[in-house]
Structures are given as C-alpha cells and as structure tokens.
Amino acid sequence: MPPPAPVDHASRRAQVSQAVWRILAAKGFGGLTLRAVAAELEVSTGLVMHYFPTKRALVAHALELLEKDGAERPRRPHPRPGLAALRTALLDLLPIGEENTARNRIWVGSWDQALADPGLHADQADRYARIRAALHPHLAAARTLGELPADADLDQLAATVVAFVHGLTVQALFDPHHFPAETQTATVDGFLAALRNPDLN
Template sequence: MPARGDHDTRRADVAEAVWRVLANHGFDGLTLRAVATEMGASTGLLTHYFATKRDLVRYAHEIAAERTDARPLRQADEPGLAALRVALVNVLPLTPEAAAMSRVWVSFWDAALGDDILSEAQRTRYENWRGRLQACVEAAQARRELTRETPAADVAVEAAAFAHGLVVQALFDPVRLPADRQLGLLENFLSGLTNRR
C-alpha cells in the first residue's frame, strides 16, 4: 500500500493530467487512456482512482471548479457598476490561460446536461454567480448608476448571458474577437444598461 503522501502526490499528478487533457481536447476527449497517456502511465493505474468514465468526468468537474475558484481575479476599486464591470471581465477569455479555462467549461456543458449530479453542480455555480452579479447591480442602483426600472435579478441574468455569449463567440472566432474587442463590447453593453430610462 503506498504511503498517504505518495497517494496525494499521485492524485495531484492525475489532476494536472486531467486539466491538460480538458484544456487541449475538452470533455469529449477526456478518457482514461488520454489521461494515462498524458501522465506517461498505464490505464491500470488510473482505475485505482476512477472505476468509470463518469467518475473521471465528475472528478474533472471538481478540478475545473477548484481551478476556477482559485484563479487570481481583478478587484474593483468601488462597488456598483465598477464591480459589475470587473465581475464580467473576470470571465472573459482575455488571455491564453483564461481561454483554456473557458474551453474547459464550454465543453463541460454538454457533459453536465446528461448527468444529474453535474447538472445540479452547474446550476448551483450559475445561481451563485448570478447572485454576485445581482449584488453588484443592486449597489449600482443604490448609487444611481443604473435605473431601478429593470429588476436587479433580471439585469444579472442579462449580464451573465451577455458575458457567456461573448465567451463562446470569442472561443470560436478569436481573430475577430481579441481581448481589446471583447472589452469594447463589454463597455457597449454596460453603456446600454446605464442609458436605460
């Protein structure tokens, strides 16, 4: 029986290999064989950790969530509209690293739609994100940066939809939607919110 430290080290190696396969091939390319190849190991070693592909995919979701939650984020200087802007900038694929993370999540959506546990986890992540966006909108409304005509919860849904729609378009067409263009489109979106009466 390997020592606990060896087990933890090996599991960390597996996590790194899973992440690289996800970033390069998406969830569709995530197989025990692909992860084993990435590690330079046998699939037999991986069956120690994952009995089925579903187990591997669920673990991959944990890795994606951990990496997303641990990434460095831009911080807003003040609440309200500035905080909403930063929250949306933080999800855009503005760097190669952010684009890799976005590719992982976009490819994960399909897997999540077919798995109740993963679907619930994704639904919870979206609910939490919309909640954070809604808090920014409420602060912007309190500061009179945004009108109260549209409920804050609806603006949060709209902002989330805009950001993830832009993420998908930028992933498929990075030449037409480089970082500066994405940021310009974000400013246009925010300007549209502030000009509502």
C-alpha cells in the same frame, strides 16, 4: 542507491488531475478517457482507475478542479462599487489571457456531458445560480448609486449579464481573431453603457 521516494496518494492524484486538465484543454471532454490519461502520465490504465474508477468520476473531478481553480484565479482589483466593479468582474470571467481561455474552453466543453447526466446537470444549474448571486451585489450597489434605474429588476438583470458574458465567451472561443481582448472589453463597455440609467448625467 536508495529506493525511489514513494509517491503518496495525494500527489499522485494531483498528477492525474493535471493530466486531465491538459487533455481537456487540448481535446475537450470527447478526448477524455482513462486510456488517454494513462498515456499522458505514462502509467497503466489500472493505476488511473485506482484514483478515478470511471470516466464520469474523471469528469466530475475535472469540474470540481475547474471551479476551485476559477475561485482562486487572480482577479482585477475593483476600482469602485457599482457598474465599475461589475465591469471588472465581467472582464475576469471572459476568455482574456491564456489561463482564462483554457478554463472557459473546458467549461463550454463540459456542457454536452452535463446536459446528458442528471447529477452534472443539477450541479451546473447550481453553478449558474451562484454566478448570478455573485454579480447581484454589484447590481444592487449600482442601483443604490443611481447608475441603474430605481425600478431595475436585479434578478432579471443578473440573468441578462450572465447570459451576455457567457454568450460572448462562446463567440470569442470560436473566433479569437474577431474577438481579441480589446474587442471583448469594448463589447462589455457598450453593453454596460446600455444598462446605465438614462436619467444619470
């Protein structure tokens, strides 16, 4: 019988990553320990520590995974520039569907540790700045198209839009029956209607 194929470093690391993801989606960061990852993979804690020597290393890796996975997630096509494109970007961020719900659940769960750890704290501040920057072109296009008032403060609006979408995310995660996909979508539409230039017919 041939010996079992050797497990290379990269694929073992990927297995560990997947175990981390499953634990976070089910139990959150409070349930993420080296021991829990080892149990999930049916390996020794020492083997997990070979890849991630501390819990903090596991957490930092989980957050990188999350951002990578989020960047690669399937997105709705943008129908038109301006508020229509902003609408689809917001729907892509919300906890609609199983994968986006799991990803958001992990993000929200990461905030406790990120607020307590200066390095993770700074990473999260940068991440928020990137989310605001990613929505900025949609707001600029909407202003150019006259969908937003000519004097709209785009930096402030970007913060407002991100605030709205993340605050709706948290409410929906805690009360999915009150916020099914259609309610989240209607709430986005109501919010965008309020932003819309009242002079536009």
